[in-house]
Amino acid sequence: MKVLLINPAHKGYYFRLGAIYPPLGLMYISSVLKRANHPVTLIDMNVQPFDWQKFDYSDFDVVGISVDTPRFPLAKQIALRAKNHGVITVLGGPHATAEYESILKEGICDYVVLGEGERTFLQLIESLERGEPHPQIGGLAYLSEGEVFARPPEFVQSLDELPFPDRENVKLYKTKFCGQPATSMITSRGCPFDCEFCSASQFMGRRIRERSVENVLEELELIKKMDYGSVIFFDDNFTLNAKKTIELCEGMLKRNLNFRWWAFARADELLNREDLLEAMSKSGCKMLFIGFESAEDKVLKEYKKGLSSSIAFEVIKLLKKYKIDVFASFVIGALSDTKESIMKTVQLAKKLKASIVQFSILTPYPGTRLYERLKSKILSKNFSLYDGTHLVFEHPNFSPSELKKLFVKAYYCVYTSPRMIFTRGIPFLLKLLKNRGKDESYDLRFGET
Template sequence: MKILLCSMPDTVPQFSAKTWRAPNLAISSIAGNIQSHHEIALADLILKRKTLLSSIRDIIQDYQPDIVGLSAMTFQFNTAQRIADFIRSSQPNIKIAIGGYHATLMYEEIASSDKGKVFDYIIRGEGETTFREVLDAIEGKQRWENIPGLSYQDNGNFIHNIPRPLENLDTLPLPRRDVRIWNGYLFSGKALDMVETSRGCTMTCNFCSMNQMYGRTFRIYSFERVMLDLTNAKKAGAKYIAFADDNITLNVKRFESLCDAIVAAGHNDLCYIVQASTTGIASSPTLAQKMARAGIQIVFLGIENVSERNLKMMNKGNLLEKTKKAIEYLHNNNILIVGGMILGHPEDKEEDIAQNFEFFDKANIDFYGEQIITPYPKTGMRDILIKEGLVTNSYDYSKYNGFWANVKTKYLSSEDLQFLRWKYKRKYSTFFKTTPVFKTIFPGVNLLRIFILRPYYRIKNFISSLGKTEHDIFKRDMRKFIKTNNFFGPNFK
């Protein structure tokens, strides 16, 4: 059979697709586990945001797949459903499967809705084995009811099979990078790829849906397998590697050994991006040193919030002192920090929003990864916020990406939250200043910013702001962000 696997084009508005275009690791891993007699193609639609529908039409006509698999997160699901409709309208005989976080968490709701009928199969949980067995069933080699983790249509109704146990990572082949249709994955102008060294997290953060996907588990790949994957990514042209691990610092000793293994294998000629907890980074004075030697250049650090009250609500504990130590360790080793910040907790007032940005500013956080708390489906945080009457958008999941305010606080409306996030991000923007670490890591880029980009944008912003109030500028910016993931136009059906 011919199999086409697609990831969605939707991005979070504050992370521009011009500078961050990452391949989807899930579909690459599924491709690596498909039987060799099938023909496979991978289409990362983030590479075709400006020509989405025509690109899908062309690839369907040229490739003529027998089955299309779509992978989507919650905020991308609406796009996946509309793409499925688009494919179905011209090629009604193509089988269509949907997988990913949203399909796993919301399979019953999808199956019971009219819009969900466009999908033949719902792949729940990890998809490597389930999707392979779906192909076997299509070929008559497997019985549908015997495939764990699958929901499938039978006479117009979905049948939900039992859940599938978690994958044994020791048995998974490497992801397939050689079957990607398009090129153009990048970060900051350099070729980017994704690698994972572990899956899962045992933490109890109630704003995260990870436990619904993997349970409270932590599974690891062998270092030998990770080094082979890095070699494979380098052969595909990668210069930057983003580790997709859910919590790579959960086992700090292992992470330190992983850094040593990267150096020993000669893979520290790559630049790495990881996401990490403040607790993990702060727990070892040698970890950041080893990270720097391994080539880790950027860390998305889960600072989350500087309020003890809010951290307690998120089941995070009091992390402020650990956060300060983690920032010190990373910056002392010239590692850039993207600070994760979550705003919009039930008791938040404007001063609480300001307090977080002021902390990031004084701590010289290099980039801000601020989000407004989002009531993701099936999370404990959603239950709390709904019970308190603070969820203002319950079901338009296209806005569930951390950028848009889907909640209010006891003191601030959704509109207030959206405005205040914009106001303080604009006030403390790192684009118009240079942190010491940024100056060290990117001296050439820094000079470009100082002498060309900043003067240009300052003049442009000044001219465009003449005669406008702060709220006028805010509304203008929001209109621009609303268009970020508008691929279909008003006449699309």
């Protein structure tokens, strides 16, 4: 069957500030389908012109659309348009997995793929070819005679069995890191932690499934041949298995894979692991994304983060020793947050002297425990606002506009520091202010109303 895969455009702050990466999920599905001799076209609307309103979807048998929460409104319109052309439509991704019942009952699509999509999507295509409209497939949901039928997702246990992501169109991406063309990849799936605001453990499972080091190195060699000089590892927790991470770093050195790379890590996994940090640094690690989240331990406890804020400076000091920069992430707007606790978090962000600082507003994404806890307090179901820059639930201490002002002030406070202003501050703040809503104006002095 002829398949069209679509990655809807993202218009949120972080994407408008340049955070655009290839859609690995769809790229894996594309490779699996092509290996089974199904013709596939993959469109990423973030980097490719695609007029979804005028496009003739009837040229395809099946249209598959990947969707997270802020992109759901656009994904819904595309799906309905495809259905109107008589094409079988399939939604997948974190939001579709969490909200599959309402999506199917609303008639937005024909099928929803739950969780990981490679095997389920392929099995669905093969069943449709055999004329089976209601296949009994793990990880598939559909509506029949007004009733939703769904089987729980089945995780791919041996990731080495999957072909490498389809990188046919990755040259369209202009992402750079350390001045080098960059692309993304993963070495594992799953997250054993269960942070209140994160859906990773629900979507990918809490058991870590790892690719073999040899398999990862083979993909890195392929990427090198494509003239990439940088890699971004999008594992939810790249350093969880320190022994394997060290083995991978050593393999990169032996094969002269001279990448500059960054990854995601937890602060507590880096303490007392100088062997790990030394191996990472030697193999080209230049930055780690670390979620410090808050300066208040009561907030970290609320988030179920399993960390103490007291380790932040120790971790930063250790990383600087090995010349690894830090991308520090913080989440403001916890139920226990006050203006004073947010100011304390902002001051921590300044004092850490991280290379990049990111603030997000606490957002109850469907599929998280936070969403279930706050269902009765949700202020808006306009999912385009669920981008980490808007307050979408009734907060005990802030109105949406009050927290939005604190959010912008937090960025201003950090990026106008003498250390940041001439390196990252001016370009970043110009983009941030340019992308604010037309009706938004702020007094950017912290401590002022």
